Amino acid sequence: MNINKESFGKALDGLRKLEKKKFVQSVDLIVNLKNYDLRTKPINLFVEIPHIFKKNKVCAFLEGNSPDVDRVITKNEVGKFDKKQIKNLSKDYDFFISSIKLMPTIATTFGKILGPMGKMPNPKFNGVLAKEEPQIIKDVVNKLKNMINLRPKELSIKAAIGKESMTNDEIEQNIMSVYKSILGIMTVENIRSVMLKFTMSKPVKVI
Secondary structure, eight states: OOOOOOHHHHHHHHHHHHHHOOOEEOOOEEEEEOOOOOOOOOEEEEESSSSSSSSSOOOESSSSSSSSEEEEEEETTGGGGGHHHHHHHHHHHHHHHHHGGHHHHHHHHHHHHHTTOSOOOGGGGEEEEEEHHHHHHHHHHHHHTEEEOOOOSSSEEEEEEEEEEHHHHHHHHHHHHHHHHHHTOOOOOGEEEEEEEETTSSEEOOO
């Protein structure tokens, strides 16, 4: 199944010819799968993309403080959250990081809600900090600003990968980063089809 930047470029050109909306639409990638068992091989991919199109918000569980995260929840605050507050928190922030010292408490207090949402601090993106050093925190947060998390519940991976205001080249680079990451955990034989769409458009088939 041959697919490259040019394949996505043609699909983008087709989408750009559609009637313009009064707002800037997102560009969504859809990868439909086949012969893949999510029950035995669940997908939880963290993909760094080269071009930022939205600001990911990061919340940190820390013993100290940090100006590089959007919100810090200290050790003394952790036990003061009820279930409703934790749910609201999970909706407000895209990623959570934590000092390794606080992880047992976080797992007990926040795990039942953040866990099923795939938002627990995760070593896969260095989200569990061995040390609360300013430069370490800053580096992790900067990395998360360019991160997309793919965690499909069905045999269709859907992800916003850009805005229509971006250039085709920027969008294509983001797409290829995500697509190559998907192929890193499966083969092309598992890909049924690949599509692109704008927020309000019908999907356009790439392959």
